[in-house]
Amino acid sequence: MRTISCTLVGLLFLCALLLAAPKKIESPKGMVLPVKTVRSAISADQVHIYHQVPAVAFTRLGDVRVELHFSTLNSEAQNAVFQKAKKLAASIGANGVIINMLLPSDMVGPVLTFMGTAIYIPSAAKRRVQS
Amino acid sequence: MILDFPLILLSVVVFTGAVALCDFIFCICKGEPLLEKKKRPLVIEYARAFFPVLLAVFLIRSFVAQPYRVPTGSLEPTVIPGDFIFVNQFQYGLRFPVWNKKIMSVSEPKRGQIALFYYPVNHAVTFVKRVIGLPGDHISYINKTLYINGKEQKQKYLGTVTRLDDFGQLNTYQKYQEDLMGVKHDIFVRPDMPAHNFYNVVVPKDDYFMMGDNRDDSDDSRYWGPVQRNDFIGRAEFIWMSWKANSAHWYDHIRWDRIGKKL
Numbered sequence: 001m002r003t004i005s006c007t008l009v010g011l012l013f014l015c016a017l018l019l020a021a022p023k024k025i026e027s028p029k030g031m032v033l034p035v036k037t038v039r040s041a042i043s044a045d046q047v048h049i050y051h052q053v054p055a056v057a058f059t060r061l062g063d064v065r066v067e068l069h070f071s072t073l074n075s076e077a078q079n080a081v082f083q084k085a086k087k088l089a090a091s092i093g094a095n096g097v098i099i100n101m102l103l104p105s106d107m108v109g110p111v112l113t114f115m116g117t118a119i120y121i122p123s124a125a126k127r128r129v130q131s
Numbered sequence: 132m133i134l135d136f137p138l139i140l141l142s143v144v145v146f147t148g149a150v151a152l153c154d155f156i157f158c159i160c161k162g163e164p165l166l167e168k169k170k171r172p173l174v175i176e177y178a179r180a181f182f183p184v185l186l187a188v189f190l191i192r193s194f195v196a197q198p199y200r201v202p203t204g205s206l207e208p209t210v211i212p213g214d215f216i217f218v219n220q221f222q223y224g225l226r227f228p229v230w231n232k233k234i235m236s237v238s239e240p241k242r243g244q245i246a247l248f249y250y251p252v253n254h255a256v257t258f259v260k261r262v263i264g265l266p267g268d269h270i271s272y273i274n275k276t277l278y279i280n281g282k283e284q285k286q287k288y289l290g291t292v293t294r295l296d297d298f299g300q301l302n303t304y305q306k307y308q309e310d311l312m313g314v315k316h317d318i319f320v321r322p323d324m325p326a327h328n329f330y331n332v333v334v335p336k337d338d339y340f341m342m343g344d345n346r347d348d349s350d351d352s353r354y355w356g357p358v359q360r361n362d363f364i365g366r367a368e369f370i371w372m373s374w375k376a377n378s379a380h381w382y383d384h385i386r387w388d389r390i391g392k393k394l
Contacts, residue, residue: 003172006153013149014142021132021229029251031356033329062329067355069253109253
């Protein structure tokens with residue numbers, strides 16, 4: 001009786017601790033490494049992700065790197081990474097990001113790594129790319 | 132939840148503590164002496180025996196110091212894989228583990244210090260890097276030379292070193308001594324790697340820009356951004372053990388010359 005009571009109390013405290021422990025928040029982290037001259041910041045909605053180098057003239061504004069720890073690798077995780085990349089690129093006035101690498105790795109837990117180049121395409125050229 | 136070592140340790144402390152406390156209450160209710168030496172059921176016996184030890188380990192590891200084994204070469208040549216570093220847990224303030232809540236402020240991270248912190252991408256992982264940029268600093272990295280707030284951080288060439296990297300590849304590194312605003316320390320750069328220049332990265336308020344001394348083989352703030360003040364764990368003070376796993380003889384495993392090296 002005494003052993004069971006003590007063990008149950010111990011387990012109860014343990015469950016309370018585990019329930020109170022902070023939950024894992026998976027949000028992408030990243031960095032934009034700008035070139036010498038950048039542009040003024042724009043909205044992230046104006047940034048386009050390019051899966052290959054666009055066939056128009058553009059200016060390179062920097063490198064964008066994003067990492068996301070994931071439990072399930074799905075389109076939601078990929079979108080979160082792209083959103084972060086857009087936000088970082090927008091901060092230096094880039095209206096495009098070319099994907100150089102998008103790769104899951106398991107070096108420090110499951111992490112989706114994104115590397116891209118932040119670019120600026122003038123409006124007229126951008127319209128040509130989109131058409 | 133993040134099932135890391137602090138949470139596992141705290142779980143064991145809480146379980147053994149609750150069992151021992153419950154048994155003490157039984158003892159008081161039955162009028163038995165609390166610390167009487169007698170045969171008890173296994174769970175209670177072990178909880179009573181281990182709780183004080185586990186509590187002491189938890190308190191020391193959380194608030195005083197912890198040993199940390201460096202797994203990678205990102206801080207080479209200062210710290211090499213297999214080094215065990217002594218981490219001062221109260222240098223950057225006392226924090227309750229698991230919740231990471233600050234109990235008391237002590238001091239802020241200073242430029243040039245080697246600090247242990249939670250990997251911003253995954254808090255279950257601990258990283259160790261050097262503090263390069265303080266909040267509000269402007270950091271540039273041009274041709275593998277650091278510029279902080281426009282001031283060049285001078286480097287002195289020390290020689291060429293060939294050694295294996297984390298992936299078992301033989302690489303040639305150029306060794307320099309960098310004067311980081313008065314903090315002199317050695318760095319490695321790889322002449323075969325591109326420079327990856329960047330200009331005027333502004334370190335946000337309450338954040339710190341961290342870099343490894345092995346500049347071309349380091350996963351640091353250049354990849355996942357600055358580290359928040361709250362994510363710092365402690366300051367690396369010195370190497371208390373250095374273990375060479377791949378040595379031929381058992382007596383060569385310990386790198387005696389590295390023990391006691393101040394960081």
